[in-house]
Amino acid sequence: MRILLTGTNGYIGMRLLPLLLDAGHEVICCVRNKNRLSIDRETKSRVSIVEIDFLKTPDPSVLPADIDAAYYLIHSMSSSTKDFDKQEEISAQNFNTYLENTNISQVIYLSGIVNEKNLSKHLWSRKNVEETLYKGNYNLTVLRSGIIVGSGSSSFEIIRDLCEKLPLMITPKWVNTKTQPIAIRDVLSFMTGVLVNEKCYNQSFDISGPDILTYKEMLYLYAKTRRIRLFIFTLPVMTPRLSSYWLYFVTSTSYKLALNLVDSMSIPVIANDTRLQEVLNLAPMSYVRALELAFIKIEQNQVVSSWKDSMISGRFRKDIQKFVTVPKRGCFKDRKKINIRDSKSVLDRIWAIGGDTGWYYGNWMWKIRGYIDKFFGGVGLRRGRTHPHKISSGDALDFWRVLVADKKNMRLLLFAEMKVPGEAWLEFDIDDNNILHQTATFRPKGIWGRIYWYLMIPFHYFIFGGMIRRIAS
Secondary structure, eight states: OEEEEESTTSHHHHHHHHHHHHTTOEEEEEESOGGGOOOOHHHHTTSEEEEOOTTSOOOGGGSOSOOOEEEEOOOOTTTOSSSHHHHHHHHHHHHHHHHTTSOOOEEEEEEEOOOSSSOOHHHHHHHHHHHHHTTSSSEEEEEEEOOEESTTOHHHHHHHHHHHHOSEEEEOGGGGOEEOOEEHHHHHHHHHHTTTOGGGTTEEEEEOOSOOEEHHHHHHHHHHHHTOOOEEEEOSOOOHHHHHHHHHHHSSOOHHHHHHHHHHHTSOBOOOOOHHHHHHTOOOOOHHHHHHHHHHHHHTTOOOOOGGGSGGGSSOOSOGGGGSSOOOSSOEEEEEEEEOSOHHHHHHHHHTOBTTTBOSSOHHHHHHHHHHHHHTTSOTTTTOOSSSSOOOTTOEETTEEEEEEETTTTEEEEEEOSOOSEEEEEEEEEOTTSEEEEEEEEEEOHHHHHHHHHHHHHHHHHHHHHHHHHHHO
């Protein structure tokens, strides 16, 4: 079958793609920018790629007519705290327009459980998108999911950050809200199981794990699974804004995502039916089992995708590829070079930079810079990196975004997503004479940008000089 996969770069899309390919399907990956598709060359050779921004005026001619099914995995919750619901509605309407002239028979939409009368803005938007998609010229299958637990999922990473970093928590009252988490493996089983299954056409199903838990119970069970001590004290009142700041400073989530999550955490998310389990003969695993499997993947360095690598985790939501060409004029540059003996081992050290490895020199200064960035609303260092040795274009790397990761031509280009009065790049490349070049480029914005650069020169002297020597040694 020919399947259109939207949101390919997202957490779910990256995990669903290999399953569809292994099942023998022909997959059309729908992305805003094809250079942002973080898959290896072998996988790229097996898929078709089409560039579509569903917030822009539709051009249906870019899609082939012979599409059998599609997965709709688009959401805008992390891009805005005010109008993400309008953006999601526009995206769904334009999606319908794109599919009008195709032969598609089914669309599968992953939504959220919306069984309460009073819904948060986030859950109301998911329900509104569902109603919009039902107006399309195809059979719709909606999977309404609870919190998704798996290595790299935003929910898992937030729980992990809280429990690992705060043995004593003073929490808002929403930690007593009940929810029904589901393992990522079960989500994917449901998503592939309903594909061209006529019993599932034009229906909405709740999908969830077997456990109904409060957020506090989820935290305690995580701590028990990890064998760490945890004490939680709940305040009767904590405003949504304070709760959002609490999540933002303690975890790796962005402030916009934190605010929208907190808005939803006061609403119970409980499944009302198990019909789909019976139709597909699936028995979802427990929350504790989902945690155990997540850590197996983490310990084996087999995390397939992470929400941190999506553009929603950084400063720049769109057109990040316009920064691939490093400017030459109107910029300050710190250039360093050093002779090396073994280009392969040096390249491996470059490819391992950041995350748990650190930056090879002055890591305490990098950490202070991360704390300062977080304080001023930036991403800080908490995103780390998904894999300790592999890097792809578009990945998050602490407070950098990978623009170019070309190991064959021995070049790595990073773009800063930290809060700075300008734009910053960090580039590593090895030439044919076995010379490692390390270049930091800063394009200032106004007088404050220039002042910032001159104030940082003493730090750059030590940090960048020490870094290139350590990498080359």
